[in-house]
Amino acid sequence: MAPGQQKITGQKTADQKAWDIAATVCDPEIPVLTIEDLGILRNVRVTKEPNADDGGMVPAVQVTITPTYSGCPAMDAIRDDLVTAFNREGYPSVNVELVLSPAWTTDWMSDAGKVKLEQYGIAPPSGHSNAVRHAGPIRLSLAVKCPQCSSLNTKELTRFGSTSCKALYVCQDCKEPFDYFKVL
Numbered sequence: 092m093a094p095g096q097q098k099i100t101g102q103k104t105a106d107q108k109a110w111d112i113a114a115t116v117c118d119p120e121i122p123v124l125t126i127e128d129l130g131i132l133r134n135v136r137v138t139k140e141p142n143a144d145d146g147g148m149v150p151a152v153q154v155t156i157t158p159t160y161s162g163c164p165a166m167d168a169i170r171d172d173l174v175t176a177f178n179r180e181g182y183p184s185v186n187v188e189l190v191l192s193p194a195w196t197t198d199w200m201s202d203a204g205k206v207k208l209e210q211y212g213i214a215p216p217s218g219h220s221n222a223v224r225h226a227g228p229i230r231l232s233l234a235v236k237c238p239q240c241s242s243l244n245t246k247e248l249t250r251f252g253s254t255s256c257k258a259l260y261v262c263q264d265c266k267e268p269f270d271y272f273k274v275l
């Protein structure tokens with residue numbers, strides 16, 4: 092067996108257990124979404140490394156994440172939260188690696204994540220990034236649903252809302268402004 096590989100048994104492998112711990116970390120900007128919901132969490136691996144103190148072996152976790160935007164300041168917070176979550180669960184050694192390619196897309200957001208986003212009051216991305224890319228200069232203008240009243244009669248106010256990932260919309264039926272998580 093290659094180093095780090097776990098024997099498959101009826102129980103969860105060490106990698107799966109570690110994935111579950113990483114999957115509890117939430118996005119600092121949208122605290123209802125975990126990094127698993129967003130599709131930021133890409134890979135979790137557990138290996139063993141010698142403990143400098145007594146020479147015994149301790150579990151070492153290697154986490155791979157892909158930021159939603161390169162340079163998104165949330166990534167530092169996510170990195171810290173991952174280290175904290177693993178330390179609390181008894182993993183002293185945590186290495187968080189940022190992988191920028193392939194670039195994150197809203198297609199990686201889970202369906203459960205989109206539902207949570209809407210319940211939180213942010214319209215989830217509508218449509219797929221491929222459709223937008225293949226459309227060339229003509230942007231597909233898909234209707235954005237109001238997270239308050241589900242009306243499709245909505246209008247973009249500003250392309251860049253509270254963060255660059257979001258646009259500010261207003262519902263023309265219930266008149267409520269809301270954030271729209273743009274398709275990327």
Ligand SMILES: [Zn+2]
Pocket residue numbers: 237238239240241242262263264265266267
């Ligand atoms: Zn509305």
